């Protein structure tokens with residue numbers, strides 16, 4: 001008989017689900033890197049034109065977007081914003 005976990009997930013299912021997690025992490029990393037790139041491009045262009053480094057209302061929109069994930073959503077949004085700031089934000 002195929003061994004199952006408490007909720008009835010077969011060991012083979014776990015292997016497949018882990019593969020999906022690995023794929024999802026790779027996609028998330030790719031998207032985060034692209035987000036950093038885009039955010040830095042916008043920031044550099046704005047500062048070159050004499051504008052501010054940070055646009056608070058835009059950042060509030062980003063924070064609101066992740067609110068459904070609770071406190072961790074806020075941490076995630078903050079991490080994304082900080083990554084986009086790079087060295088300038090430290």
Ligand SMILES: C=C(O[C@@H]1C=C(C(=O)O)C=C[C@H]1O)C(=O)O
Nearest residue numbers: 039042054055058059062081084
């Ligand atoms: C990317 C921008 O620049 C900054 C970075 C933001 C972001 O990473 O989401 C949002 C607002 C700005 O502080 C922007 O103004 O849209």
